[in-house]
Amino acid sequence: MKMPNNKKMYDKGKVIAGLCIFLILITFPFWYNLGKAAPAPELKLTAKAKAAKECVLPTQTMKADHMQLLNEWRDSVVRDTKRIYVSSDGKEYNMSLSNTCLDCHGARAEFCTKCHNYASVTPYCWDCHIDPKEVK
Amino acid sequence: MESSRRSFLKIAGISALGLGAKPVLDVMASSGEAAKPKTMRNPNALLAKRWGMVIDTRKLKTEEDLKPLIDICNKIHNIPHFDNPHHEIKWIWSEEFENDFPMQEASFLDDRLKHMPFLTLCNHCNQPPCVRVCPTKATFKREDGIVMMDYHRCIGCRFCMAACPYGSRSFNFRDPRPFIKKLYTKYPTRTKGVVEKCDFCAERLAVGEMPACVEVSKGALAFGDLDDPNSEVRKLLRDNYTIRRKPALGTGPSVFYIV
Numbered sequence: 001m002k003m004p005n006n007k008k009m010y011d012k013g014k015v016i017a018g019l020c021i022f023l024i025l026i027t028f029p030f031w032y033n034l035g036k037a038a039p040a041p042e043l044k045l046t047a048k049a050k051a052a053k054e055c056v057l058p059t060q061t062m063k064a065d066h067m068q069l070l071n072e073w074r075d076s077v078v079r080d081t082k083r084i085y086v087s088s089d090g091k092e093y094n095m096s097l098s099n100t101c102l103d104c105h106g107a108r109a110e111f112c113t114k115c116h117n118y119a120s121v122t123p124y125c126w127d128c129h130i131d132p133k134e135v136k
Numbered sequence: 137m138e139s140s141r142r143s144f145l146k147i148a149g150i151s152a153l154g155l156g157a158k159p160v161l162d163v164m165a166s167s168g169e170a171a172k173p174k175t176m177r178n179p180n181a182l183l184a185k186r187w188g189m190v191i192d193t194r195k196l197k198t199e200e201d202l203k204p205l206i207d208i209c210n211k212i213h214n215i216p217h218f219d220n221p222h223h224e225i226k227w228i229w230s231e232e233f234e235n236d237f238p239m240q241e242a243s244f245l246d247d248r249l250k251h252m253p254f255l256t257l258c259n260h261c262n263q264p265p266c267v268r269v270c271p272t273k274a275t276f277k278r279e280d281g282i283v284m285m286d287y288h289r290c291i292g293c294r295f296c297m298a299a300c301p302y303g304s305r306s307f308n309f310r311d312p313r314p315f316i317k318k319l320y321t322k323y324p325t326r327t328k329g330v331v332e333k334c335d336f337c338a339e340r341l342a343v344g345e346m347p348a349c350v351e352v353s354k355g356a357l358a359f360g361d362l363d364d365p366n367s368e369v370r371k372l373l374r375d376n377y378t379i380r381r382k383p384a385l386g387t388g389p390s391v392f393y394i395v
Contacts, residue, residue, distance in 0.1 A: 057173070078286045081278065082175040083342050090171070098321060124327070128287060130214075132321035 041114040046106040055104075056087045067123070070097065097129050107133045180344030185363035186262070186281035187336055188390040189347075190372045191255050195356035199253050202230045205349040205357070209334075212348055214325040216315035225306040227334040228257040228349055236381055249395060255357075257349075258283065258304040258334040259381060262388030266296035266305065275331075281362070281390060282336045292329040301385050305333045362390060 009015065049055075055062045057069065073095040076082045085093045094100050105111040108131045116123065196202055209215070209228045216225055230253035234241055264283045266275050274289035275296050297305045311328045319325070323339065326332050336359075337347035345351070350359040360367035369392075372378075378392040 074286075074288060076175045078284065078288075079276070079278075080175070081181070081280075081338070081342060082177050084176050084178055086174050086176060088171045088173050095175070098324070127327040128324040130319055130321050130324060135319045135321055 038118065041118050043114065044106075044110060046104065049104045049106070052104060056085060056091075056093055070125075073097075097125060098132060102131055102133070107131060178343050182341045182344055182346075184280050184361035186361065186390065187260065187341075188281070188360065188362035188369050188392065189257075189336075189350070190358040190369045190376075190378065190392045190394060192356045192358070192372075192376075192394045193252065193254060194394065195354075196255055197252060199230060201356070202253055202255055204352050205255065206230070208348045208352050211318070212320050212323060214312075214316050214320050214323055216312035216325075217317065218310070218315055223309050225308065225312065225332065227306075227332070228255065230254065231256040237379060238382070239384070240379060254393065255349075256302075256304075257391065258336075259302055259387065259389030259391045260336060262390065263386060265299040265301070265387060269295040269299040271295065278338075282338055283333075284335050284338060285331070285333065287324075287326055287330050287332065290330040292331065294331060296331055301382055301387065302389075305331050307331050 057065075062069070073085065076085075077095050083095050085095050087093065102108060102111075108126060112125075196205075206228050210217075213227060215227060218224055233245065233249050233252065233254060236254045236256055260281060260283045262281070264275075264277055267277050267283060270276075271293060272289050272291055274286050274291070275283065276286070277283050292307065294307055297307060308326050308328050308330055313319075313325055316325060337345070337349075340347060346359055350357045358368050358372050360369040362369060364370060372394065373392060376394045378394050380389045380392055383389070
């Protein structure tokens with residue numbers, strides 16, 4: 001027995017035109033922003049940071065994990081009363097965001113904010129901690 | 137057949153154990169080569185079993201005597217000044233006898249005590265009720281007796297303010313930054329929505345300095361270890377009659393007043 005041929009598509013023109021419009025709309029953000037990606041921010045190291053060559057941990061670790069390190073520092077300072085960090089090469093650092101990190105890395109607008117804006121993260125460190133360079 | 141399968145399993149088991157042990161041994165052999173970063177105290181840090189303060193009210197008679205003590209604290213801790221008294225932030229302030237020592241006033245209190253300003257601050261209780269009620273452990277008691285706050289963790293529920301019988305805690309109803317006369321860059325500010333209070337200058341003790349109010353008090357304030365019978369505070373407590381705020385509540389204040 002042969003099945004009746006009912007492969008006829010109703011409203012073919014409208015359906016295909018609709019599908020095309022749908023596809024264009026849903027991919028709109030991709031092709032609209034094509035080639036307009038914001039360039040990754042270039043960090044300008046201060047002379048002091050350049051001279052020091054390495055931060056408290058290797059640069060790659062600091063780039064990826066500085067937030068965990070800052071949390072560890074916070075707990076150590078506030079809860080364990082231990083305020084000095086001894087890096088693996090034996091150098092001692094006072095664990096202070098405003099007075100140690102920024103002392104070497106310069107203004108936060110140039111160092112922290114640039115990357116945080118690019119990565120679209122908004123940590124609230126500076127609601128309380130002070131950038132000494134912003135205080136007149 | 138059966139015995140050979142048995143020996144096969146035995147050998148397989150032992151080999152698996154050996155293979156598993158190798159990485160463990162490798163880790164144990166390598167540890168100790170590269171020094172791990174570590175944290176430590178400043179060697180000059182002042183340490184105690186239980187910090188305490190003795191305030192000699194005979195040497196602090198007028199508001200002018202208290203002013204430098206209060207001012208230095210406000211300055212180095214970035215404490216804002218609000219004109220609206222409901223928004224007031226206070227770490228150390230002056231209070232009259234009847235407010236500081238309710239139920240301890242005699243019927244006919246002498247004139248000197250009646251109208252004298254008393255230096256008032258967090259008592260760093262031995263049994264701090266604020267610590268018991270804090271739902272996030274933002275307020276905690278350190279091993280040296282200081283009742284500390286971790287402002288990162290405070291959610292602003294104000295249970296501690298309800299629990300503290302001394303009014304030592306203040307809430308930031310507004311962003312305090314614009315109301316700080318001059319920002320002191322060595323110390324952070326607070327943010328809207330957290331509670332704050334005196335912390336016996338933990339940041340100064342950590343580098344070997346006495347609390348700021350003690351330092352500028354010209355000997356009217358003594359600070360030291362209540363657990364050490366030979367400390368200056370214990371000597372003062374032995375030689376003078378002292379009172380504490382609301383002792384019947386059982387909080388065990390660590391601030392004593394020579395009257």
